[in-house]
Amino acid sequence: MRVYHFTEQPYPAAWDHHQGSLRINLPNRLMDPKVAGDLFHRYYDEWLLADELGFDIMLNEHHATATCMSSACIVGLSILARQTKRARLLVLGYPLGHRPDPLRCAEELAAVDVISRGRLDMGFVKGVPYEFPVSNQNAVGVMDRFWDAHDFIVKAMSSHDEPFNWESEFFHYRHVNLWPRPYQQPHPPVWSTTGSPVNARILGERGYVMATLGTGYATRPLYDEYRKAYMAKWGKAPAADRFAYLGLVAVANTEAEARRIGKLVSVYLPSSAIVAPQFRNPPGYLSIEDNMRILRGNPRPRTGTKDGRFIDMRTAGVQELIDVGILFCGTPDQVYDQIVEFCDYCGGMGNLLMMGHAGAMSHEDTVTNLTLFSKEVMPRLKAYKQPVAEMVAA
Amino acid sequence: MPNPAVAVAPRAGGLPKVGGLRLEMIDRGEGRPLLFLHPGIGIDANAPVLDRLAAKARLIAPSHPGFGASELAPSMTTVDDLAYFYLDLMDEFDLRETIVVGVGLGAWIAAAIAVKSTARMSHLVMANAIGIKVGDRETRDIVDVFALLEPDFNKLAYFDPKAGERDYKSLPDDEVTAAARNRESLGRFAWQPYMHDPKLKGRLHRIRIPTLFLWGMHDRILSEGYGRAYCAAISGARFEPIENAGHFPHIEQPHSFADRVLAFAGL
Numbered sequence: 336m337r338v339y340h341f342t343e344q345p346y347p348a349a350w351d352h353h354q355g356s357l358r359i360n361l362p363n364r365l366m367d368p369k370v371a372g373d374l375f376h377r378y379y380d381e382w383l384l385a386d387e388l389g390f391d392i393m394l395n396e397h398h399a400t401a402t403c404m405s406s407a408c409i410v411g412l413s414i415l416a417r418q419t420k421r422a423r424l425l426v427l428g429y430p431l432g433h434r435p436d437p438l439r440c441a442e443e444l445a446a447v448d449v450i451s452r453g454r455l456d457m458g459f460v461k462g463v464p465y466e467f468p469v470s471n472q473n474a475v476g477v478m479d480r481f482w483d484a485h486d487f488i489v490k491a492m493s494s495h496d497e498p499f500n501w502e503s504e505f506f507h508y509r510h511v512n513l514w515p516r517p518y519q520q521p522h523p524p525v526w527s528t529t530g531s532p533v534n535a536r537i538l539g540e541r542g543y544v545m546a547t548l549g550t551g552y553a554t555r556p557l558y559d560e561y562r563k564a565y566m567a568k569w570g571k572a573p574a575a576d577r578f579a580y581l582g583l584v585a586v587a588n589t590e591a592e593a594r595r596i597g598k599l600v601s602v603y604l605p606s607s608a609i610v611a612p613q614f615r616n617p618p619g620y621l622s623i624e625d626n627m628r629i630l631r632g633n634p635r636p637r638t639g640t641k642d643g644r645f646i647d648m649r650t651a652g653v654q655e656l657i658d659v660g661i662l663f664c665g666t667p668d669q670v671y672d673q674i675v676e677f678c679d680y681c682g683g684m685g686n687l688l689m690m691g692h693a694g695a696m697s698h699e700d701t702v703t704n705l706t707l708f709s710k711e712v713m714p715r716l717k718a719y720k721q722p723v724a725e726m727v728a729a
Numbered sequence: 730m731p732n733p734a735v736a737v738a739p740r741a742g743g744l745p746k747v748g749g750l751r752l753e754m755i756d757r758g759e760g761r762p763l764l765f766l767h768p769g770i771g772i773d774a775n776a777p778v779l780d781r782l783a784a785k786a787r788l789i790a791p792s793h794p795g796f797g798a799s800e801l802a803p804s805m806t807t808v809d810d811l812a813y814f815y816l817d818l819m820d821e822f823d824l825r826e827t828i829v830v831g832v833g834l835g836a837w838i839a840a841a842i843a844v845k846s847t848a849r850m851s852h853l854v855m856a857n858a859i860g861i862k863v864g865d866r867e868t869r870d871i872v873d874v875f876a877l878l879e880p881d882f883n884k885l886a887y888f889d890p891k892a893g894e895r896d897y898k899s900l901p902d903d904e905v906t907a908a909a910r911n912r913e914s915l916g917r918f919a920w921q922p923y924m925h926d927p928k929l930k931g932r933l934h935r936i937r938i939p940t941l942f943l944w945g946m947h948d949r950i951l952s953e954g955y956g957r958a959y960c961a962a963i964s965g966a967r968f969e970p971i972e973n974a975g976h977f978p979h980i981e982q983p984h985s986f987a988d989r990v991l992a993f994a995g996l
Contacts (some may be wrong), residue, residue: 626909627906
């Protein structure tokens with residue numbers, strides 16, 4: 336198993352001053368650039384430590400929010416491409432739905448792949464709903480635009496003999512010729528996220544790495560949709576390395592200390608949900624059927640426990656988050672057991688996207704969390720033999 | 730890839746084909762044709778304004794492609810596409826001397842039709858119209874309705890916000906589907922540039938038929954100044970305020986609205 340250390344690079348000093356929204360309309364005067372500069376340096380120091388400890392690295396991007404200062408993920412990727420030595424660099428996600436210019440995307444990512452000498456993983460996503468009002472891209476038809484941008488980027492990265500032409504419904508270029516071209520051939524691995532069975536099948540057909548976030552023990556049905564489509568296309572079961580899962584992690588030498596850290600790291604969940612409601616559902620982002628459910632006040636639940644209970648992540652306590660498979664928390668033995676139990680239940684999961692820091696968690700707590708995990712849990716996870724599920728649901 | 734665009738509403742299968750699309754359409758009354766183009770919230774077949782208009786004209790009131798139960802062609806992404814669709818519709822039905830009436834988004838479509846051809850039109854009526862840019866680049870002419878929850882939208886859009894309230898829990902499936910499709914389709918056609926076509930204002934001089942602007946004076950989605958500037962860009966257009974009505978004067982003052990339309994068209 337690979338383990339990617341992830342933090343959203345938050346700006347928690349502003350979190351106490353929100354009027355019901357940490358995103359989109361929170362005035363940026365609540366950010367002190369000097370504090371932000373220090374925080375960035377600290378987060379990069381922790382990623383450099385993660386590189387030394389044997390982790391891979393994940394970063395992401397959000398817009399107009401105090402929950403994530405990475406508003407242009409290419410900045411973080413560029414720094415880490417130069418400064419880290421060995422870690423894979425996963426961007427998840429790189430929001431194609433908000434990008435007007437996929438040529439620029441291909442150029443940025445290819446350069447990062449070259450500078451890192453082939454360590455980039457490209458996690459393409461459409462983007463979260465409440466950021467469409469910021470990017471002003473249209474959420475109606477975003478998946479069509481997403482796949483068109485994806486197809487363009489892959490072609491740009493894998494075409495080497497002459498400039499090519501691209502005149503689609505969404506994007507228009509006449510002389511595409513990527514310099515530098517990517518280090519990995521034919522292109523860096525493609526990842527994506529999903530919470531929907533339809534997209535799980537599309538990713539399975541393409542054989543891309545599929546990550547889920549916040550799905551808990553409701554992850555298995557999505558993996559199985561992927562497996563069905565993968566089997567149909569490729570004639571064999573997908574290996575565990577085709578699956579990734581975002582888990583919050585708090586590990587310590589005593590259970591009590593781990594739960595203290597668990598509480599700090601799980602602040603990510605309620606804080607993420609603090610969005611002014613009028614921005615949450617731009618037209619076209621969700622299907623007509625989902626919008627009918629919302630109009631009627633019956634939105635679709637996402638996160639389940641093994642025994643089928645649904646948990647509200649915004650209000651759940653540490654034990655509930657452990658039960659639901661969102662938080663892996665405890666002594667090294669407990670954390671190892673929880674992760675392996677989750678992998679077994681899912682029929683194999685080869686990439687743990689470990690949120691090892693969140694919110695106002697201190698540098699010291701983060702370093703302890705990463706270091707203990709790397710010494711006591713990671714070696715055993717590397718040795719753990721993944722099940723390879725044929726597709727039958729547990 | 731599967732197209733996530735507006736799903737076809739369940740009722741569409743039984744609808745007549747117009748311009749190649751299954752279209753939900755009211756065709757009521759006799760006399761001169763009156764094409765009524767609804768605003769972004771769609772159309773209620775039982776709205777009193779429709780009967781009032783149909784008493785003295787042949788009222789043709791479709792749900793725009795993608796709205797209500799009407800089918801959408803995936804290639805349709807702009808208000809110009811809708812304008813060409815209605816030009817085809819007027820040809821297909823051989824409508825002559827048509828009174829084209831639009832409210833809000835419908836008025837934008839009506840203007841987009843009229844700048845292309847008024848060959849089948851006698852009169853144009855635009856109520857609380859959107860579709861052009863009036864203010865400077867840092868002034869949003871039209872309130873961002875996609876950044877409003879429905880109760881807040883109702884407070885700005887109606888003279889009496891109760892007129893906009895709907896209990897989705899008790900509405901039948903087809904009406905809830907229509908509400909969801911209406912919102913998605915409004916986003917499709919008007920998300921960006923927001924609620925206007927930057928080219929339209931410079932083409933309004935092409936409209937040379939009698940034009941009436943009706944304006945619900947309690948509209949706080951649009952300002953009266955916006956309406957008057959829009960009106961002034963069309964040669965000879967007349968501006969008539971309607972009191973005790975907001976963005977949807979055809980709903981809040983149906984008799985006054987219909988009577989002014991009919992009188993303007995000489996009916």
